[in-house]
Amino acid sequence: MLERKVKTVRALERGLDVLVEVQARRAVSLHELHQALKLPKATLLRMLLTLGRKGLIWQRLADGAYLPHLGPAARGTGSAVEHIAEIASPYMKALSTKVAWPSVLGVPRLDHMEILETNSPLFRLDSAILGPVGVKLSYIHTATGRAYLAACDEQEREAIIARLRPKDAAPGSEEDLRAILKETRERGYALREPLHPWPDRSKQLVLRDGRRSMAVAIMANGAPIATINLTWPAKRGTDEAVMHRHLEALQQTAQAIGLAVAAQSVSAPIAGNAA
């Protein structure tokens, strides 16, 4: 194997270098690869296309970064939860062709929702720029956060609310929050309205960004694992129309992603070892 007389295949060799590099850094831009491997971008582009076609890497819509595909390998490391962005990405791309406004995929963290993916670069509009991957969204003041809180089970919801509750919470304010979440649950989708008094690092931002947003949870095996939203610029009187026109597509997309994630989460076989 080591000392063969035959020559190696250069094209394969360099392509594998690219694959290894993408896997080493967890996300990488074309330019970074260009610098790291000293290969022309044109060449890299064709290699990346090839690797993508074979399912070894995928490209994030949010920023065009190339990410390694997590094979059946990384199962057990939190089931398929790590793949959500990869699985959701094509659905979000499809959604962008059906709906006029951009979406964001968010997953729950301790005290905020985190953006994993967005299709906003697919829209030309300046008003469509949604925060890059990694942006933290408020549980309280965003449709995305409320969609998750409304959908998760009571125990988790209580834990999150407890984390967010300010020391000087106004009397009755927590009941207001619960009422908002109850209404969200019954309605089937979340909005950033009505306003809630608890402070939050992003509260002011949300209040005055001149946008409106609706969100639904992505359910897999009965539990919410992420949320997907739709954001559009607030123009007087258009909100009801936008919501009415696109709600169904949003819900269908969320359901499709949930099913795809659930289908992936077949546990990998464990190789038994004797004792």
Next chain:
Amino acid sequence: MLERKVKTVRALERGLDVLVEVQARRAVSLHELHQALKLPKATLLRMLLTLGRKGLIWQRLADGAYLPHLGPAARGTGSAVEHIAEIASPYMKALSTKVAWPSVLGVPRLDHMEILETNSPLFRLDSAILGPVGVKLSYIHTATGRAYLAACDEQEREAIIARLRPKDAAPGSEEDLRAILKETRERGYALREPLHPWPDRSKQLVLRDGRRSMAVAIMANGAPIATINLTWPAKRGTDEAVMHRHLEALQQTAQAIGLAVAAQSVSAPIAGNAA
């Protein structure tokens, strides 16, 4: 990603096909790949060399089969124990250049030791053919088995002995076995002598194959994980010389493999997810 204007890199594409195929089947010969992928063997050979050089696959000495390299992926699936053969293979190759006789790498199973790798194909001698991968070796009647039993901790040893004990075990025979193991432990290496009365599927085979064998355990982090032996044809009067000449090399190889395995078994980081 999906609908690019650029062409894909064919050489890379086909090389990845080979990689995927090797990963799908866990072990595959050149000929099988040739049939499955319809590629000329010459081409496959160069691709396999390239994949090997990049550390994505490796070739087993025992039968020349190509096996996928188990990346940091499969950790948690029984730590590094699955890689032992891969790690040991180059050491066994090196050993074959220093010593005139072939070796076998064995790992413990419930009631036998199993051959994972052997360097015997590297020897020309007809007398050097050692069973292919998967062959089961007796715990009682082989040096390989005794080396493991002598090295493992008391609890495991008792469990194995209990499994092997015949219903009609002769009085005192179990004490004999323990004495053999005790002597093995103190001596530092195992032999297939002296004979022990307990029956075993391979007892007769071992008795009359006209060979002699010595074995030592491979220790990683204080516990035996495998054994490596040396087998040579029995010729009157040569045994002491062979053992004396090669014992040190065998022990050094075992130690080197053990250290390499221990170095690999750094646990992969677990991605934390919030609740």
Next chain:
DNA sequence: GTGCGCGTTGCATAAGGTGAAACACGCGGA
């Protein structure tokens, strides 16, 4: 001995990988 199967090597051919150069596009600054 001999025939067959499989792995390996050599080599002529042209397929196709390559990278310079030009193009497209968005973003930030003036």
Next chain:
DNA sequence: TCCGCGTGTTTCACCTTATGCAACGCGCAC
């Protein structure tokens, strides 16, 4: 608003280099 830079994308002509036929070696079975 316009310009310029940085990044991603496409094109294309050159010639490296991937390719697979053909021949060889070797061990194994009959």
